[in-house]
Amino acid sequence: xxxxxxxxxxxxxxxxxxxxxxxxxxxxxxxxxxxxxxxxxxxxxxxxxxxxxxxxxxxxxxxxxxxxxxxxxxxxxxxxxxxxxxxxxxxxxxxxxxxxxxxxxxxxxxxxxxxxxxxxxxxxxxxxxxxxxxxxxxxxxxxxxxxxxxxxxxxxxxxxxxxxxxxxxxxxxxxxxxxxxxxxxxxxxxxxxxxxxxxxxxxxxxxxxxxxxxxxxxxxxxxxxxxxxxxxxxxxxxxxxxxxxxxxxxxxxxxxxxxxxxx
Amino acid sequence: xxxxxxxxxxxxxxxxxxxxxxxxxxxxxxxxxxxxxxxxxxxxxxxxxxxxxxxxxxxxxxxxxxxxxxxxxxxxxxxxxxxxxxxxxxxxxxxxxxxxxxxxxxxxxxxxxxxxxxxxxxxxxxxxxxxxxxxxxxxxxxxxxxxxxxxxxxxxxxxxxxxxxxxxxxxxxxxxxxxxxxxxxxxxxxxxxxxxxxxxxxxxxxxxxxxxxxxxxxxxxxxxxxxxxxxxxxxxxxxxxxxxxxxxxxxxxxxxxxxxxxxxxxxxxxxxxxxxxxxxxxxxxxxxxxxxxxxxxxxxxxxxxxxxxxxxxxxxxxxxxxxxxxxxxxxxxxxxxxxxxxxxxxxxxxxxxxxxxxxxxxxxxxxxxxxxxxxxxxxxxxxxxxxxxxxxxxxxxxxxxxxxxxxxxx
Numbered sequence: 142x143x144x145x146x147x148x149x150x151x152x153x154x155x156x157x158x159x160x161x162x163x164x165x166x167x168x169x170x171x172x173x174x175x176x177x178x179x180x181x182x183x184x185x186x187x188x189x190x191x192x193x194x195x196x197x198x199x200x201x202x203x204x205x206x207x208x209x210x211x212x213x214x215x216x217x218x219x220x221x222x223x224x225x226x227x228x229x230x231x232x233x234x235x236x237x238x239x240x241x242x243x244x245x246x247x248x249x250x251x252x253x254x255x256x257x258x259x260x261x262x263x264x265x266x267x268x269x270x271x272x273x274x275x276x277x278x279x280x281x282x283x284x285x286x287x288x289x290x291x292x293x294x295x296x297x298x299x300x301x302x303x304x305x306x307x308x309x310x311x312x313x314x315x316x317x318x319x320x321x322x323x324x325x326x327x328x329x330x331x332x333x334x335x336x337x338x339x340x341x342x343x344x345x346x347x348x349x350x351x352x353x354x355x356x357x358x359x360x361x362x363x364x365x366x367x368x369x370x371x372x373x374x375x376x377x378x379x380x381x382x383x384x385x386x387x388x389x390x391x392x393x394x395x396x397x398x399x400x401x402x403x404x
Numbered sequence: 405x406x407x408x409x410x411x412x413x414x415x416x417x418x419x420x421x422x423x424x425x426x427x428x429x430x431x432x433x434x435x436x437x438x439x440x441x442x443x444x445x446x447x448x449x450x451x452x453x454x455x456x457x458x459x460x461x462x463x464x465x466x467x468x469x470x471x472x473x474x475x476x477x478x479x480x481x482x483x484x485x486x487x488x489x490x491x492x493x494x495x496x497x498x499x500x501x502x503x504x505x506x507x508x509x510x511x512x513x514x515x516x517x518x519x520x521x522x523x524x525x526x527x528x529x530x531x532x533x534x535x536x537x538x539x540x541x542x543x544x545x546x547x548x549x550x551x552x553x554x555x556x557x558x559x560x561x562x563x564x565x566x567x568x569x570x571x572x573x574x575x576x577x578x579x580x581x582x583x584x585x586x587x588x589x590x591x592x593x594x595x596x597x598x599x600x601x602x603x604x605x606x607x608x609x610x611x612x613x614x615x616x617x618x619x620x621x622x623x624x625x626x627x628x629x630x631x632x633x634x635x636x637x638x639x640x641x642x643x644x645x646x647x648x649x650x651x652x653x654x655x656x657x658x659x660x661x662x663x664x665x666x667x668x669x670x671x672x673x674x675x676x677x678x679x680x681x682x683x684x685x686x687x688x689x690x691x692x693x694x695x696x697x698x699x700x701x702x703x704x705x706x707x708x709x710x711x712x713x714x715x716x717x718x719x720x721x722x723x724x725x726x727x728x729x730x731x732x733x734x735x736x737x738x739x740x741x742x743x744x745x746x747x748x749x750x751x752x753x754x755x756x757x758x759x760x761x762x763x764x765x766x767x768x769x770x771x772x773x774x775x776x777x778x779x780x781x782x783x784x785x786x787x788x789x790x791x792x793x794x795x796x797x798x799x800x801x802x803x804x805x806x807x808x809x810x811x812x813x814x
Contacts, residue, residue, distance in 0.1 A: 189583065189714040190699060192592040193431045193599065199582060212711045237429055237698040242712030264429045264698065268419065272429075272698070289433040291602055296436060314433050315600035 144230035144258050145283060145306045148180040149341035153397040154358040155180035157343050158389060159234065159367030161187055161201035162218050163210030165374040165381050171222050173382040174370075175229055177389025178397070181307075181343075181363065182222070183261070185371075186215050186235030193236075193263045195318035197368035200375055212239055212248075216255045223256025232285060232306070234261040237272065245276035252282055259283035259306040267299045274303055283307075288334060290314050290326070297337060307341040307363060308334060312348075318368025321347035328360040351395035358399030366392055412666035412741050415732060420616020423738060426731035428615040430701045433599045438701075442617045444522050449624075454517060461513045462628060465546070468510075470629075471498045472636035472792075478762045482782045492646065492785035494778055496795040497633045497661065500767065506797035507629060507657045508539035512608055514625030516543040519606035526605045527551045530594040532559055532587035532653065533723035533770070534566025535797055536610030541575035543608075551575040554593040557585035559722045566801050584716040587653075587726045591700050611654025612730035615701030619730050626660025633792060634664050645792035647672040647781065651774040652744070653688070653723050655730035657796035662742060672743070675733060676777040678719035679746035686718035689746040690729040691737050704731040720749035720809060721769035723797070747773040753809055755779060756799065768797030769805065 148155050158179040160170050164187070174182055187205040191198060215233070222231055233252060240248050240262055252260065260282055265273050267286065277284045283306030291314055292300055301308070310330060312322035331342050344357045345365025354364045373384045415422045420442075428438055448454040462468040475494045483491030499507040519527060527549050531537030537553040544551035553570055557579040560567050570577050583589040598607045612622040630648075637645055648665060650658035652675045665671045680687035687693055690705040697706040699714060707715045707727035717727040736742040747755075752769055755776035759767050767775060771794065778793050785791070799806070807814050 188712075190588060190592050192595040192700070195596075203582075206713065238706070238708065238714070239712035241698060242708070242710070263431055264701075266428060266430060266432055266435045268435070269427050269429055272427075272703075287432045289431075291433050291436045293436060300432065311433065314602050316596045319600070 144228060145181065147228070148230050149307060149362055151180065154361060154399055155341070155343065155363035156393045156396040157181040157183060157345070157363050157365040158370055159183040159185055159365065160370055160374065161185040161198060161205050162215040163187055163205035163208060164201045164371070166379055167218050168221060169382045170374060170385050172225065173386040174389050175226055177386045178393030179389055181230045181232060183232045183234045183365070183367070184215070184219055186233055186239055188236040188239055191236065193316055195316040195368060197318045197372050197375070201371045204375065216251050219252070219257050220255035230258045231256060232259040232261060233257050235263065237262055237264045241272055245273045249276035249280040249282055253280040257282060259285045261285045261287065261309060263287070267303065270303055285309055287311050290330065294333065297334065301338045301340070304340060307343050308338065309365065310334065310342050310344045310361070311346045312344050312357070313346050315346065317346055319347055321353055324356045324360065327357060331361050351391040354392050355395040355399045358396040364396050413663060415735065416616060416620055420620070422732045422735035425703050425734040426616055426619055427703050428701065429698045429703065430615045431599060433602060437602050438615050440522070441518070444518060445617050445621050448518055448521060457517060458514055462510065466503045466509050466513065467501065468628065469632040469636070470501050472633055472640065473498050475763050478759065481762045482779055483787070486783035489787060490783055490785065491787055492782040492789040492791045493787070494782060495637065495645070495790060495792045497629060497792065498795050499629060499657065500771070500795045500798035504535070504539045504542050505800065506535040506539065506768065507626060507660065507794070508536045508610060509542065510628055510660070511610070511622050511625045511656060512539040512543045514621065515606070515608040516547055516549070519549070519608070520547060522606065524604060524606035525549065526601065527608055528554070528594050528597050528605055529608045529610060530554045530587065530590040531610060532590070532725055533721065534559070534563040534570065534801060535723060537575070537577070538566050538569045538573070540608050541570040541573035544575060545573045552597065553577050554580050554590040554597070556587060556590045557581050559586050559590070562805055563722055563801060586717070586722070588714065595700070611656040612659045612732060613654045613700065613702055613704065613728060619702065619732055622656050623659045623663055623732060626656050627663045629657065629660040629794060630662060630664035633661060637790070637792060641790065643790070644668055644671050646785065646789040647674060647791045649674045649676060649774050649778050649781070649791060649793040651676050651724065651770045651796065652729065652733065653678070653726050653770065654728070655733045657794050659730060659732055661794045666741060673741070674777060674781065675742055675744045676773045677744060677746040678721055678724035678773055679748040680718040682748055683746060686716070687746065688717035688719040688724050688726060690727060691733060691744045692746045694727070696734065699728055702731045704734045705729050720752060720805065721773065723768070723770040724773065745777055747776040751776040753806065756806060765795070766799035767795055768799045769802045771796045
């Protein structure tokens with residue numbers, strides 16, 4: 142069983158936490174996520190033009206790039222995380238251009254070497270899979286795709302084909318960190334996906350508080366929290382780890398116990 | 405390469421690829437929409453009623469066909485400095501005389517008809533110089549649809565007249581503060597709006613770039629420029645031009661002029677990018693100074709660093725100030741059918757003044773780049789040769805920028 146499968150096989154919903162690489166003391170912040178109980182860690186690759194992101198992650202990307210973060214730095218952060226946390230799944234998330242700049246094979250091989258388990262690329266849909274997907278699969282990295290409220294039943298099989306690791310269900314049509322979807326619509330969407338796939342379904346976009354996370358976790362295999370954590374880095378800088386650990390603990394408790402509490 | 409192709413006019417393929425460029429690199433939320441637009445555009449293309457309405461509006465609302473004008477005075481002026489017997493005839497396709505003052509309106513008419521066909525009730529757009537924003541606000545007013553235009557805050561500051569025009573036309577203008585607050589940032593923000601309002605909103609993209617089918621449909625709507633020019637020049641001179649010249653930001657006026665001529669092998673074509681302060685300094689020449697990558701829905705040439713981070717473009721012309729280029733131009737560069745060159749801010753300013761003085765035409769700063777390239781090329785061509793350049797916009801909007809650059813206090 143690989144690391145991602147293990148994370149979703151613990152008998153409770155998984156908490157997936159996102160932070161932007163190179164923003165603040167990233168190593169300490171990532172450690173705080175693990176100490177707080179995150180089951181999967183998503184490491185954002187900063188990009189100058191994050192057009193699917195809301196203000197929080199836009200600002201994090203700019204902070205990171207202003208400090209001079211390079212692709213090499215992101216890979217080094219990943220590799221160091223892997224050596225400190227051999228069992229925690231690590232997923233890179235970002236945009237196509239930095240991933241394909243030196244060729245998809247280079248990126249996939251370097252990510253594999255750094256111990257990355259999966260890659261989420263926001264702007265490579267299944268139709269353009271050839272730009273990155275084959276290189277990831279050849280290197281044993283899971284291409285994690287996104288499904289959204291606009292992904293209809295006719296299209297869903299194309300999204301699932303070639304996906305691995307887990308499916309990231311974007312609960313609202315919109316950008317990261319804004320409004321939250323109604324639990325009812327998420328419940329139906331997750332059920333539709335699970336009827337067609339064995340992949341675990343993690344739900345994200347707009348999940349900020351333990352209460353919201355618990356509501357989503359009651360109907361999904363995992364909950365993704367990003368902007369709320371990223372904001373703590375922006376607000377507290379070098380002192381962020383304490384705050385991140387605290388929020389992650391609260392989120393983890395809510396997510397891990399969501400089904401028990403609902404039952 | 406030429407032998408392997410039956411035609412340069414049969415791109416893109418069914419997946420929206422121009423060779424290895426183009427495609428549909430968008431977030432999943434937008435994919436179903438982009439596919440729906442493709443289906444709807446195919447249906448519209450096959451619908452004579454759609455064409456009739458498009459052409460009727462172009463004739464009676466936009467004022468097409470735009471004139472084809474022999475710039476006799478400019479031609480004579482350039483011959484003064486040319487070697488004996490040299491100095492090509494210069495003709496202008498006068499799309500600056502269109503309603504709203506630029507070629508942008510051609511595309512906006514086509515796209516708003518598509519939006520209405522698709523039952524969309526809200527329009528968004530991005531704009532650089534403001535010409536596309538004005539054109540979009542114009543068609544929205546004409547068809548009674550609410551309009552939100554995203555404009556980089558830097559651009560909004562240097563194009564105040566166009567900001568006010570858009571507001572007069574009833575549009576909401578949203579200044580975008582992120583990045584360098586220019587065209588690419590406006591496009592990011594328009595995409596963020598679109599992804600959050602997929603049900604009711606149509607995104608009128610202003611250039612022949614973005615996810616498939618935008619590069620194709622914008623090109624098709626703008627191709628009226630080249631079709632008219634071809635017919636007009638044939639009628640007037642009985643021959644085809646020797647060279648076509650057009651300025652390139654995203655590349656819509658250029659592809660609109662070039663496309664109908666692409667299979668006329670004897671017609672040379674020159675696309676002119678903005679070299680800004682110079683190709684070794686800040687510029688906006690993606691093809692001559694960039695590398696292939698993925699941004700804003702398509703694979704194309706981009707200004708970027710070694711890590712794939714997008715670098716800021718610079719041009720005195722807000723309409724050329726974009727770090728990318730339409731994917732069909734990337735393909736035409738690679739197969740060599742079109743030559744691409746670049747012109748600096750200073751050269752464009754000189755050409756701007758040259759056209760004012762010789763022809764009594766105040767051009768926009770965008771086609772001033774084309775005019776500068778024309779002036780360079782004409783002197784090495786024979787006097788019986790013809791250069792046809794696209795005068796894609798008028799310069800009223802730019803007089804403040806030009807005054808500032810010339811050190812004149814208005």
